């Protein structure tokens with residue numbers, strides 16, 4: 058009989074070779090194409106980071122200008138798509154809407170179906186990066202009963218997204234540069250993270266030759282889960298539920314109790330076992346944004362900081378190496394910007410799109426095999442069919 062390595066949850070299986078993102082979980086190090094995330098978060102922009110992830114090198118000034126033009130040319134979605142949104146209930150979760158709408162893009166861009174042509178793959182990649190903010194903003198506008206706002210391409214990637222979410226007709230909307238910078242940083246910090254669940258989903262879907270829009274829709278569906286991208290929504294909801302600092306011990310006790318089924322959201326990571334470098338940047342960013350917006354004594358931030366302090370000195374969390382992850386502080390920033398919690402995971406999806414598509418392109422270019430895991434069968438041995446009269 059065949060002998061397989063049994064590795065549920067893929068804790069020790071490398072599924073591919075990749076030259077995109079490097080993580081050292083013990084050191085708390087994250088590199089995109091060799092560049093430390095801290096340096097990129099400080100010096101770069103999301104679109105420049107997209108170029109780096111997609112093509113492997115930082116762009117020259119000319120290359121960045123050309124890339125920006127190519128992305129902005131594709132930010133609109135087909136006008137018929139509006140009808141698709143209108144088919145959803147207003148109270149649908151924006152992630153549910155996005156899974157459907159992104160999957161449906163292949164019904165509009167037929168060239169995406171031919172993935173053997175590198176030019177088609179390139180155009181699909183650019184379309185996806187360009188259209189995801191538009192689609193997420195439309196899902197939001199639809200949910201609050203406001204008209205869709207078309208992209209304004211003189212704005213930055215992050216600024217354009219904020220405007221599509223928050224501008225209303227007949228009123229001027231100025232993008233706040235502080236929020237624009239913070240949004241851009243959130244996007245960069247989430248841009249790629251090697252073979253996490255949603256990226257592995259995109260690769261597995263892509264390995265069958267499925268079109269890229271279908272693959273990204275599969276990635277969005279996977280990201281939505283609370284153990285993955287859905288943690289940012291769950292974390293902020295948890296901080297609100299805790300509400301005040303004096304209730305923290307109750308929640309810590311619940312998280313330590315295996316029978317409660319409760320976990321501290323925004324804590325723990327499969328790979329990072331010392332700290333999540335993205336969380337460090339995010340925490341600084343949360344402080345900056347609240348300070349600059351003049352929000353002092355934000356009760357959620359107080360709860361978050363105290364929860365972090367208590368958890369990090371608790372034997373349970375220390376022994377299991379559970380630290381705040383990227384999602385622990387991002388929600389505080391997004392809430393201060395005015396986003397409802399249901400938009401947190403869609404913003405993660407916009408940001409991760411470049412990672413998904415870069416990994417998909419890398420995989421297709423390699424001409425690899427279809428992903429086809431095996432299993433350890435634990436069901437009944439061979440037996441003969443019994444007629445219903447004799448059961």
Ligand code: CMC
Pocket residue numbers: 066253283284285286287288312313319320321322323324325326327328377379382383384
């Ligand atoms: N609160 C309480 N206990 C926890 C937590 C937590 N947040 N996370 C892990 N543990 C415990 C867990 O019960 C287990 O205990 P034991 O060994 O006694 O059975 C041990 O720590 C190891 O946990 P695990 O589930 O085997 O670890 P994993 O590597 O499979 O899971 C994780 C990683 C991120 C899914 C998990 O830590 C978790 O559920 N965290 C909360 C959700 C979250 O914040 N997710 C976002 C991750 S970062 C962004 C992203 O990936 O999208």
